[in-house]
Amino acid sequence: MNNMTRRAFLKASxxxxxxxxxxxxxxxxxxxxxxxxxxxxGGWGGATAAKYVRLADPSIEVTLLDPNKQFISCPFSNxxxxxxxxxxxxxxxxxxxxxHGMRIRHEAAxxxxxxxxxxxxxxxxxxxxxxxVSPGIDFQWDxxxxxxxxxxxxxxxxxxxxxxxxxxxxxxxxxxxxxxxLAVPLAAFRCPPGPYERACQVAWYLxxxxxxxxxxVLDANKDIVSKGGLFKAAWKDYPNLEYRPASKVEKIDTSDxxxxxxxxxxxxxxxxxxIPPQRAGAIAVQADLVGAxxxxxxxxxxxxxxxxxxxxxxxxxxxxGLPVPKSGNVANAMGKICAxxxxxxxxxxxxxxxxxxxxxxxxxxxxEAIAVVNSYKIENRKVVQIEQKLTPHKSVAVAQNSLAWxxxxxxxxxx
Amino acid sequence: xxxxxxxxxxxxxxxLMLLTLSADAGPLDSxxxxxxxxxxxxxxxxxxxxxxxVPILAGMSPAYFKxxxxxxxxxxxxxxxxxxxxxxxLQSGLDEIAAYFAEQKKLPPRLKPDPNAVKRGMAIAAQCTxxxxxxxxxxxxxxxxxxxxxxxGYLEAQTALLxxxxxxxxxxxxxxxxKKLLKRLSNRNIADVAAxxxxxx
Numbered sequence: 001m002n003n004m005t006r007r008a009f010l011k012a013s014x015x016x017x018x019x020x021x022x023x024x025x026x027x028x029x030x031x032x033x034x035x036x037x038x039x040x041x042g043g044w045g046g047a048t049a050a051k052y053v054r055l056a057d058p059s060i061e062v063t064l065l066d067p068n069k070q071f072i073s074c075p076f077s078n079x080x081x082x083x084x085x086x087x088x089x090x091x092x093x094x095x096x097x098x099x100h101g102m103r104i105r106h107e108a109a110x111x112x113x114x115x116x117x118x119x120x121x122x123x124x125x126x127x128x129x130x131x132x133v134s135p136g137i138d139f140q141w142d143x144x145x146x147x148x149x150x151x152x153x154x155x156x157x158x159x160x161x162x163x164x165x166x167x168x169x170x171x172x173x174x175x176x177x178x179x180x181x182l183a184v185p186l187a188a189f190r191c192p193p194g195p196y197e198r199a200c201q202v203a204w205y206l207x208x209x210x211x212x213x214x215x216x217v218l219d220a221n222k223d224i225v226s227k228g229g230l231f232k233a234a235w236k237d238y239p240n241l242e243y244r245p246a247s248k249v250e251k252i253d254t255s256d257x258x259x260x261x262x263x264x265x266x267x268x269x270x271x272x273x274x275i276p277p278q279r280a281g282a283i284a285v286q287a288d289l290v291g292a293x294x295x296x297x298x299x300x301x302x303x304x305x306x307x308x309x310x311x312x313x314x315x316x317x318x319x320x321g322l323p324v325p326k327s328g329n330v331a332n333a334m335g336k337i338c339a340x341x342x343x344x345x346x347x348x349x350x351x352x353x354x355x356x357x358x359x360x361x362x363x364x365x366x367x368e369a370i371a372v373v374n375s376y377k378i379e380n381r382k383v384v385q386i387e388q389k390l391t392p393h394k395s396v397a398v399a400q401n402s403l404a405w406x407x408x409x410x411x412x413x414x415x
Numbered sequence: 416x417x418x419x420x421x422x423x424x425x426x427x428x429x430x431l432m433l434l435t436l437s438a439d440a441g442p443l444d445s446x447x448x449x450x451x452x453x454x455x456x457x458x459x460x461x462x463x464x465x466x467x468x469v470p471i472l473a474g475m476s477p478a479y480f481k482x483x484x485x486x487x488x489x490x491x492x493x494x495x496x497x498x499x500x501x502x503x504x505l506q507s508g509l510d511e512i513a514a515y516f517a518e519q520k521k522l523p524p525r526l527k528p529d530p531n532a533v534k535r536g537m538a539i540a541a542q543c544t545x546x547x548x549x550x551x552x553x554x555x556x557x558x559x560x561x562x563x564x565x566x567x568g569y570l571e572a573q574t575a576l577l578x579x580x581x582x583x584x585x586x587x588x589x590x591x592x593x594k595k596l597l598k599r600l601s602n603r604n605i606a607d608v609a610a611x612x613x614x615x616x
């Protein structure tokens with residue numbers, strides 16, 4: 001603490017001189033070298049990182065880039081499909097973040113130049129001393145035959161927003177007796193329990209509103225990826241849900257309204273929700289932050305600095321190699337840890353080891369939820385799990401906790 | 416010239432003052448603060464939880480914080496969330512995290528309890544004073560929590576756990592007493608008394 005204060009004081013004296021020389025407070029940031037952080041992506045990881053860099057050291061200049069004007073929460077967006085939640089309540093403006101003294105530009109970063117330490121935004125370049133990349137996921141359309149051409153009408157709804165609302169409409173419009181097919185990709189993908197929570201919400205809706213309809217879940221995985229026992233128990237309430245494991249969808253034919261799985265099964269649908277295989281957000285692939293598989297980004301477990309490029313940190317769903325799920329809670333934790341690490345590095349201080357945590361709720365109907373919680377430690381500079389705990393069964397109390405969680409974590413990201 | 420020099424000196428001094436203030440260590444430059452980062456997802460920044468069912472840790476007595484963490488870790492208090500996280504706290508520095516939260520300024524809960532529930536709760540609370548003292552301040556050093564200004568949802572959920580005997584008190588006599596007292600309370604009574612203590616400062 002003393003060390004930091006002295007450093008801050010020395011730095012401040014230097015800045016005091018800079019003010020004299022350049023004639024005003026506004027120029028202090030531009031005249032300060034080694035103090036610029038650019039954050040790409042204003043989701044759970046990026047917005048958190050931008051805020052916490054400013055909290056950790058308010059003398060660091062922060063620019064947050066995201067083309068979206070509003071934040072829409074992926075957690076709870078499955079409940080929009082069933083009408084249990086509205087998209088409006090999951091939509092939050094970025095305004096409050098500005099009070100932390102950062103610049104927010106609603107533009108996309110189109111390229112990263114690691115050698116020149118700059119990011120291209122439109123016709124402009126933004127220079128950085130440390131870059132935080134939190135681009136979430138993008139889809140591998142080419143992994144399913146016929147999907148590339150049909151991607152505008154075959155919805156994923158795996159990034160909360162217009163597709164969520166559109167899929168809810170398609171579900172509502174399904175004829176009673178119709179078939180809704182939900183296709184789950186092979187892990188790893190964003191939000192491991194997400195597809196199974198979605199299955200609950202769709203099945204709950206159909207059971208109540210279209211009792212003759214049916215949901216078929218075609219899961220590329222051999223079994224439910226997360227909270228398996230709890231989901232199976234919850235599915236006992238849904239005789240209208242047919243779960244088919246090891247049924248990777250390899251082909252879609254939108255004119256016949258039919259998908260084909262790897263074992264040759266052909267399944268007709270009235271509404272299809274195909275969640276495609278995923279990889280790190282496009283900018284991370286383009287900037288060569290991904291590994292040999294061209295999918296995910298490997299990072300240092302203490303600083304989140306890319307193993308491929310110095311001064312570039314990656315957080316959130318784009319990362320791989322840590323024993324953590326691709327969840328919103330983990331992205332938020334990574335954002336905070338990375339921000340504090342970046343502030344330490346920019347002050348030439350050793351970064352303390354800070355492990356993430358994971359709290360993850362899934363709603364299994366209109367009022368009950370289940371949860372999984374993981375705690376971690378750092379051992380030899382690697383994240384290691386301490387414990388995983390599941391709720392014993394579905395309950396209203398857990399659902400209430402999830403509402404407290406979302407109030408708090410949205411505030412932690414954007415407040 | 417002299418004038419502009421003194422103006423410069425003034426500006427420098429002013430700038431210095433501003434910047435030493437703003438460039439001060441920041442709120443996260445201590446082991447307790449960095450280890451507590453992960454907690455803010457649910458407990459809010461600095462432990463000022465904005466949600467209804469999550470307790471406010473800001474300003475909490477370190478003795479009581481440590482007791483709670485130990486109890487969660489040993490399974491004496493059931494919580495799917497806190498059982499794993501309590502082990503994280505124990506491994507990363509219980510004393511430092513307890514000290515960090517104790518130093519934070521406590522804000523009132525964001526959700527204001529219903530005034531009618533508060534009124535009804537006040538009448539019921541008379542029987543709680545034996546342990547929690549007349550104003551709900553308890554005696555955290557001795558393990559009796561300060562109930563004032565905690566979110567009502569949290570107080571209600573914990574009271575329900577105590578009533579259902581899913582959360583036991585270490586002292587057998589006290590455990591017996593709480594069972595007898597809580598058995599007489601309906602769910603509505605519990606919600607009211609939680610609202611009352613939540614409204615206290």
